[in-house]
Amino acid sequence: MEKVSNQQIIEALQTQFGENSIYGLGESHGTLQLTTSVDSIVPMLHFLYQHPILKFQFLTDLAGIHFPDAKGQELGVIYHLHSLENNVRLWIKAYAPIENPNFPTITGLYATANWMEREAFDFYGIIFEGHPNLTRILNVDDMDYHPMRKEYPLEDATRHDKIDELFGR
């Protein structure tokens, strides 16, 4: 079986979903990456899962990201897919505005996305609609902000001995 090429993936997706639903195509060290809209995530992932040749049936990772400068598209989610049989990886990115960071959940398709989405919610405040248990996972439950966003500092604001003057900040 010949190796599935990135061009094949692009063509299959464009035939199914139309050219307009896929933008921001690029290749990063051999891995295809594409950006799509929030609404087409679930159909696209289902299509890639069930495709007889492509078979992207392994979700390697789900990363949240925050771009404070991209107005209207501040919070993003990057899905890392992997086709074990074809040994091909694929990144699908989608962005949503910070006022309304709603993404559909993919826990129905990949059971592994459960905690990954909780982690993205915990760190960035991205809401995954339909998630069975969208609560904080790594931070304390009563934390009221989403710490990985760029506006929040790394250090604890209430500490009193490791002050910034001593550390040259």
Place this chain on the structure above:
Amino acid sequence: MGEINSSTFFIDRFQKRKNMSDSTVNIIEAPAGVEGQGFFATSLDSLVGMARANSLWPLPFATSCCGIEFMSTMASHYDLGRFGAERLSFSARQADVLMVMGTIAKKMAPVVKQVYLQMAEPRWVIAVGACACSGGIFDTYSVLQGIDRIIPVDVYVPGCPPRPEQILDGFMEIQELARKESTRRRNEPEYKALLASYGIE
């Protein structure tokens, strides 16, 4: 080795033991006292101190990397059992020494405090590793910057992670404390003030 002559067997072994250097056999030092034929008189405090120091039951509160160095300390190469700490107690009510090894996050802080409160007097605390002493390299929003923010600590063992020899050294410091400390420690005003400063009755 030859055949064992029963009448001289034990004498020979004792002779051998006297000729052994301290590096091979380490016998606990007896406290200062008066020795005579068939008796040894010393103060009750030093006897109790010797017994306490050499039979401490640690509670290994191992959270991260320092916990693996503790496992190496418990293993046969750097045996902690030599110091009388062979019996690890995971139940706080039966433990003497709380060895906090590893990073304590703010989520874990109430658990540490509760475990400390469950311990019965006399109790000591070792903070093993930079994270337990002061937060270590993790100066972040989620890490407690040292367990001495919530519980009183007796011995700090720095290192990231400390070598097993350092952990043993810290343990020997606790042994010194156990040997020398008064049995009436919990009633002393300084101790009560210390606990009150942490909000512990």
Place this chain on the structure above:
Amino acid sequence: MSEVALVTNPNVGLDKSQKGGPYVNDLSTLNLGPTHPATHGIFQNILTMDGETIVDAEQTVGYIHRAFEKIAERRPFYQITTLTDRMNYCSSPINNMGWHMTVEKLLGIEVPKRAQYMRVIMMELARLADHIVCNSVLAVDTGALTGFLYVYQWREHIYEIYEELCGARLTTNMGRFGGMERDFTPVAIEKIKVLLAGLPKGLKEFEGLVMRNRIFMDRTQNVGAISAERALNYGFTGPNLRAAGVDYDVRALNPYSSYEDFEFDVPVGTKGDTYDRFMVREEEMWQSLRIIQQALDNLPEGAYHADAPHYYLPDKQDVYKNMEALIYHFKIVMGEIDAPVGEVYHSVEGGNGELGFYLVSDGGRTPYRLKFRRPGFIYYQAFPEMIKGSNLSDAIVTMSSMNVIAGELDT
């Protein structure tokens, strides 16, 4: 922290002797709390139990969340290596090398062959260390303490090799971008040879104690099984997945750092139960020994680091004499070197599975976003499914065999 609370059902006043009447079993809640002798690391499971059988489990993690990803956005690239040490701290060199390979992919540095072989040796030693811990502690959880003590002595030998190469035992911070920081000394090679000669005997002794032991087999066979489809859906990788029957090994599928030069087998189990996971790890240790032997025999001559003066600290003698080296030294240490813009994902086969680093760089000296794909975090989600319907003691053994390391779970 493991108090038992009886949760009684609301129909408790009803007469249970009524024929056809409602007779609901009283379920009890058991807190397998964050501090527990047999959970390796701090994570909490609140188990709902029907007598001795587990009905449900609710997990809480994050008790050792140290915000690695946020710290990584603050630190220059070479300072992040110390963070990667502390993720899977039983096999730190694998994390270090994985991170270095990720950055080398971003920077486009080509690592010389000798350095690649040295990296392979260190990674396989780390894998040995990790599997020794997992398997011996699994035996301890079933009550067999002797195996742990025997085999841990060999782990001290591995620590001595680390010390010889980088100075530290556990959190090694080994290697640099472009290769290793120093060549193998003759003492290090001698120690590796001694290990290769002695560890097989130690492993055989351990296996003789545990592997065909009736009690161990009864405790671990058909316990905590997971099927291959569920495992893939849960994102399992590493020995846990291979025990379920899928032969996915990053070293074999996407070879990195000259793994394609070595001949090794990828052991695969059948049922995905605890015994299979133990056996897969045991067999992987033998394969690791094989790889180290091949790497040591065929260690090529050459440089132990790439010629990348922008990222690799120059020799101290050169810094004192050579102007260029001084400037590079200054720029690297003060963090004046900027990385190229781009994003890269690289994964290595860690002790637990596919350890991935997703790095987004915006051209500054620190990453813009660094996401660690931790295998422990991902497969621990499946734990409730694996223990449903089994006993509490089976749950402990299953957790041990999965090798969940808290540092990796919570970053």
